Amino acid sequence: MNDVRITQETLPDHLAKAGVIFDSIESAVLRHPALIQAHFMAQDSALGSEKLTSLHRALTTGGAFIYVPKGVEVNLPLVVYHWASGGRAAVFPHTLVVAEDNAKVTVVEFRQSASDTDTTFSAGVNDLYAGPGAQVTYISGQRWSRSSLGFQGNETVVQRDGRVLSLGLQLGGRQVRTESHSRLQGPGSFSKMLSLAIAHGDQEFDQRTLQSHQSAHTGSDLLYKNALFDQGRTIFSGLIVVDPGAQKTDAYQSNRNLLCSPDAESNSLPGLEIEANDVRCTHGTTNGKIDDEQMFYLAARGISRPVAEELLVFGFFEEVLEKLEDEHLRGVLRELIQSKFQK
Amino acid sequence: MSSLSESTEATLVPPEDTANPVTGIDQAVGDFTYDVKYNFDAGTGLNAATVDYISAAKKEAEWIREFRHKALKTFESMPLPTHWATKDLENIDFQKIRYYLAQGQKPKRSWEDVPDDIKKTFERLGIPEQERKFLAGVEAQFDSEAAYSNIKEAVQKQGVIFMNSTQALREHPEIFRKWFGKVIPVSDNKFSALNSAVFSGGSFIYVPPGIKVTHPLQAYFRINAENFGQFERTLIIVDEGSEVTYMEGCTAPKFTTSTLHSAVVELVALKGAKIQYITVQNWAPNVFNLVTKRGLAMENAEIKWIDCNIGSRLTMKYPGVVLKGEGARGEVISIALANDGQHQDTGAKMVHAANNTTSTVISKSISVGEGRATYRGVVHIPKHLKGCKNNTECDALLINTTSRTDTYPAITVKGGDNYTQHEASVTKVSEEQIFYMQQRGLTEAEAMSLAVNGFVNDLVRQFPMEYSVELKRLIDLEMEGSVG
Numbered sequence: 001m002n003d004v005r006i007t008q009e010t011l012p013d014h015l016a017k018a019g020v021i022f023d024s025i026e027s028a029v030l031r032h033p034a035l036i037q038a039h040f041m042a043q044d045s046a047l048g049s050e051k052l053t054s055l056h057r058a059l060t061t062g063g064a065f066i067y068v069p070k071g072v073e074v075n076l077p078l079v080v081y082h083w084a085s086g087g088r089a090a091v092f093p094h095t096l097v098v099a100e101d102n103a104k105v106t107v108v109e110f111r112q113s114a115s116d117t118d119t120t121f122s123a124g125v126n127d128l129y130a131g132p133g134a135q136v137t138y139i140s141g142q143r144w145s146r147s148s149l150g151f152q153g154n155e156t157v158v159q160r161d162g163r164v165l166s167l168g169l170q171l172g173g174r175q176v177r178t179e180s181h182s183r184l185q186g187p188g189s190f191s192k193m194l195s196l197a198i199a200h201g202d203q204e205f206d207q208r209t210l211q212s213h214q215s216a217h218t219g220s221d222l223l224y225k226n227a228l229f230d231q232g233r234t235i236f237s238g239l240i241v242v243d244p245g246a247q248k249t250d251a252y253q254s255n256r257n258l259l260c261s262p263d264a265e266s267n268s269l270p271g272l273e274i275e276a277n278d279v280r281c282t283h284g285t286t287n288g289k290i291d292d293e294q295m296f297y298l299a300a301r302g303i304s305r306p307v308a309e310e311l312l313v314f315g316f317f318e319e320v321l322e323k324l325e326d327e328h329l330r331g332v333l334r335e336l337i338q339s340k341f342q343k
Numbered sequence: 344m345s346s347l348s349e350s351t352e353a354t355l356v357p358p359e360d361t362a363n364p365v366t367g368i369d370q371a372v373g374d375f376t377y378d379v380k381y382n383f384d385a386g387t388g389l390n391a392a393t394v395d396y397i398s399a400a401k402k403e404a405e406w407i408r409e410f411r412h413k414a415l416k417t418f419e420s421m422p423l424p425t426h427w428a429t430k431d432l433e434n435i436d437f438q439k440i441r442y443y444l445a446q447g448q449k450p451k452r453s454w455e456d457v458p459d460d461i462k463k464t465f466e467r468l469g470i471p472e473q474e475r476k477f478l479a480g481v482e483a484q485f486d487s488e489a490a491y492s493n494i495k496e497a498v499q500k501q502g503v504i505f506m507n508s509t510q511a512l513r514e515h516p517e518i519f520r521k522w523f524g525k526v527i528p529v530s531d532n533k534f535s536a537l538n539s540a541v542f543s544g545g546s547f548i549y550v551p552p553g554i555k556v557t558h559p560l561q562a563y564f565r566i567n568a569e570n571f572g573q574f575e576r577t578l579i580i581v582d583e584g585s586e587v588t589y590m591e592g593c594t595a596p597k598f599t600t601s602t603l604h605s606a607v608v609e610l611v612a613l614k615g616a617k618i619q620y621i622t623v624q625n626w627a628p629n630v631f632n633l634v635t636k637r638g639l640a641m642e643n644a645e646i647k648w649i650d651c652n653i654g655s656r657l658t659m660k661y662p663g664v665v666l667k668g669e670g671a672r673g674e675v676i677s678i679a680l681a682n683d684g685q686h687q688d689t690g691a692k693m694v695h696a697a698n699n700t701t702s703t704v705i706s707k708s709i710s711v712g713e714g715r716a717t718y719r720g721v722v723h724i725p726k727h728l729k730g731c732k733n734n735t736e737c738d739a740l741l742i743n744t745t746s747r748t749d750t751y752p753a754i755t756v757k758g759g760d761n762y763t764q765h766e767a768s769v770t771k772v773s774e775e776q777i778f779y780m781q782q783r784g785l786t787e788a789e790a791m792s793l794a795v796n797g798f799v800n801d802l803v804r805q806f807p808m809e810y811s812v813e814l815k816r817l818i819d820l821e822m823e824g825s826v827g
Binding site: 244245247257259260261262263264265266267268269270271272273274275276277278279280281282283284285286287288289290 | 739744746750753757766769
């Protein structure tokens with residue numbers, strides 16, 4: 001059953017008439033070859049996993065193609081689900097989102113193993129393209145089984161005055177690596193890169209990010225928050241690159257780790273490479289534990305330690321969640337996060 | 344190679360008269376050279392015979408000679424750092440460097456006895472004057488060996504040992520050998536291996552328990568010869584409850600060929616001891632300055648590196664502290680100024696190895712013209728440690744459109760009872776600030792200078808007064824012509 005489009009709800013008429021395309025990658029290759037050729041894996045990924053992205057390129061199966069033409073706004077989120085079933089299944093899903101000039105779209109994607117006992121290998125890539133003035137919101141959550149290996153590449157291109165917000169929620173998998181690269185190619189372009197991860201047991205999340213400021217007057221804001229339990233391990237390695245001439249860049253990069261266990265380990269490597277002088281670039285990283293006083297306050301009110309920890313993690317994550325405008329989506333993500341604590 | 348007994352006369356080029364600022368902070372002051380004839384010259388290039396020559400010239404014990412040969416093999420087997428370091432390292436030709444140049448191995452105790460040609464160099468740099476003014480002891484190294492070494496009698500009476508390492512290896516092998524190569528192993532990196540093979544000169548300090556050395560001890564390193572490599576080896580051991588401040592300054596004349604300076608500095612602060620190590624590096628812009636510096640802090644000990652990098656073509660230096668005893672503190676304060684053709688690749692390493700250890704890193708860099716400043720940092724808090732704290736701040740200031748800065752921190756924390764915090768910012772001098780000052784009658788260049796001095800002011804104030812005044816003046820000099 002892997003790699004197969006099981007079902008798809010049709011787009012509302014007015015969107016279809018306006019030229020919005022929501023199709024599987026396989027079908028889009030046949031129906032819209034020019035668009036696919038222009039945008040499918042058009043960016044070189046260079047954050048270390050070239051081998052996996054090449055494998056993905058060779059074996060892409062399953063996935064979605066979303067195209068929003070000039071000036072069209074899609075007000076309700078488009079949702080894509082991926083399930084991988086069966087032991088030792090390998091999947092290579094691809095999501096391609098193209099928003100033309102002044103278009104607006106929100107895409108939500110969930111990836112998970114069909115059963116907790118299946119071991120999945122996933123090498124996925126998504127391409128996000130925001131044309132001039134376009135607004136793209138991309139939210140993804142993964143809940144692979146706890147024995148799975150996952151790789152996800154996220155290639156973002158933002159043109160003049162375009163805005164992209166991407167949020168990744170990392171819950172499942174044994175070892176998961178994500179690579180996110182935002183390219184700010186036109187003045188006024190902006191990319192917000194958000195991520196939340198909870199590591200339990202021996203889970204490892206390896207996060208690589210790159211904010212490439214290739215034009216003047218661009219902005220980016222990155223916030224990666226990790227909550228670590230048990231022997232959980234996270235690696236954050238990020239870089240802001242400001243090209244010569246990319247003046248008036250405003251870039252921020254922040255990695256915050258909450259270590260809730262004596263055996264948890266966080267690694268943080270936030271980097272800057274700046275070749276223009278009229279810029280404001282800052283980064284920060286903190287590693288800390290749950291505040292004893294906060295824990296005491298909750299305990300004094302009869303709340304058990306695990307529940308209190310969960311509450312405090314929610315408090316820690318709220319800073320990221322509140323950046324989403326859609327209250328309904330925030331609710332969906334909160335439920336997903338909660339499901340992780342119930343196991 | 345010249346024979347060991349050969350002696351030739353020195354020829355002198357008369358110096359021009361210049362004012363003496365504090366030790367070599369001003370680049371122009373260090374940019375002169377005298378034609379000195381060396382009695383000892385290991386020749387150009389590096390092989391086992393070079394090592395034997397150095398060892399024989401110093402009449403070293405057999406274990407040291409063996410140590411050097413082993414280190415040479417390690418050096419030859421190690422690659423240059425490639426994937427992260429600048430490609431400029433590949434421009435060093437190890438076979439075109441002279442590894443040992445000296446007039447003799449025994450430094451003079453009084454300035455009168457120092458050979459004229461060398462004395463003139465140090466007089467011009469203001470060393471004897473400073474010694475009279477505010478130092479407890481001075482060591483002046485000229486190329487491979489110390490030419491002058493003196494410690495004030497009162498300090499010596501306290502049992503403090505301050506001499507060059509060549510002499511210390513002969514006179515105090517029992518203390519030296521115990522810690523030698525223990526803080527920085529030979530194979531730490533390619534350049535620490537190189538230093539271990541051909542080291543010469545550097546300071547050795549031992550402060551006995553309960554002694555607070557009130558005035559700073561100073562070493563001054565001077566490179567005079569062209570195509571030369573200086574490889575000093577410094578070892579400072581401060582016994583329980585003692586305190587010492589050590590300062591080093593360095594200059595070299597500017598040659599068209601490249602010069603290599605590759606030191607290894609090891610500090611040991613025993614229980615409750617305090618070491619403050621101040622460096623003002625002002626090598627000429629053709630010097631590769633590739634230095635390994637690390638301190639070991641035992642229980643409740645404190646090691647503070649104050650590191651100021653202004654000169655050199657390429658500096659790669661990351662002073663570190665291994666916090667080995669409970670309650671130990673480590674601190675690195677770093678100022679880097681990168682002008683045209685310069686790359687200041689500096690930073691800090693903090694390795695926490697005991698409970699309740701704290702470390703602080705404050706780094707400020709200024710990139711002017713086409714200069715490039717890089718911060719690299721490591722903070723390591725391993726498993727099961729409790730109550731460890733690190734605070735890192737790096738600020739970079741970019742002056743011109745062609746200036747460049749990079750920040751690469753690496754922070755590893757295991758366990759839930761430790762705190763780290765890292766912040767970095769990159770900015771330029773705000774137009775409002777410049778406008779405000781111009782309105783009050785300052786030129787744009789003056790305003791820029793003032794703003795830059797303000798940027799590093801809180802760090803500069805941590806230097807001894809004599810240095811901080813000069814540092815400010817130097818920043819003014821470096822900023823000249825950078826705007827407008």
